[in-house]
Amino acid sequence: MFKKLSAEFLGTFWLVLGGCGSAVLAAAFPEVGIGLLGVAFAFGLTVLTMAYTVGGISGGHFNPAVSVGLTVAGKFPVSSLVPYIVAQVVGAVAAAAVLYVVASGKAGFTAGGFASNGYGELSPGGYSLTAALVIEVVLTAFFLLIILGSTHGRAPVGFAPIAIGLGLTLIHLVSIPVTNTSVNPARSTGVALFAETAALSQLWLFWVAPILGAVIGAVIWKVVGETD
Numbered sequence: 001m002f003k004k005l006s007a008e009f010l011g012t013f014w015l016v017l018g019g020c021g022s023a024v025l026a027a028a029f030p031e032v033g034i035g036l037l038g039v040a041f042a043f044g045l046t047v048l049t050m051a052y053t054v055g056g057i058s059g060g061h062f063n064p065a066v067s068v069g070l071t072v073a074g075k076f077p078v079s080s081l082v083p084y085i086v087a088q089v090v091g092a093v094a095a096a097a098v099l100y101v102v103a104s105g106k107a108g109f110t111a112g113g114f115a116s117n118g119y120g121e122l123s124p125g126g127y128s129l130t131a132a133l134v135i136e137v138v139l140t141a142f143f144l145l146i147i148l149g150s151t152h153g154r155a156p157v158g159f160a161p162i163a164i165g166l167g168l169t170l171i172h173l174v175s176i177p178v179t180n181t182s183v184n185p186a187r188s189t190g191v192a193l194f195a196e197t198a199a200l201s202q203l204w205l206f207w208v209a210p211i212l213g214a215v216i217g218a219v220i221w222k223v224v225g226e227t228d
Helices: 002-026 035-058 064-072 078-103 129-150 160-179 185-192 205-224
Strands: none
Touching (some): 002 035, 002 078, 035 160, 064 129, 064 205, 129 205
């Protein structure tokens, strides 16, 4: 279990450092910034790389919603759920702390939103709570379907991390303007702790919506994808 939890810590750390780091440090860099497309790919690449690196140790969840969804789908033991979630959140917070130290090394730095998630005034595009709730639920449900389908025995062996990473990239391409894309409560929690906005007051949504979406995705898979 120690190795599994360490793998989840490392994977979630890399996801937040790579994904949120790309948003904080590189997205709007003058003249050569990577923009929303680059940030979307950064998140996808973090999952792809760590799924290949430590996925064989822990299963490569890196996301409390994924752990809950896999539990509902009968693919993950209930007894391991809380330890996994704790490891993921600790990894996310540690990565956000490292990112804050690096970002604050620039003269005139202000944390601002710090790649946090939000709705209403904290939504990049000014989208409402309802819009944020719907997009997070739907996209997380499909993320679970991608995970369960690509790791099923019917799928080609060894390609699951690619499908999952590209799936997360697509999710970000759709929803960055709406919520700055969560679909991951740990990712949302880590950076919200360092944001200078009211991100913490809206954090509840980015636990409730992804977990609800993951449960829905797991139930859909049990109906559509399972053969027994």
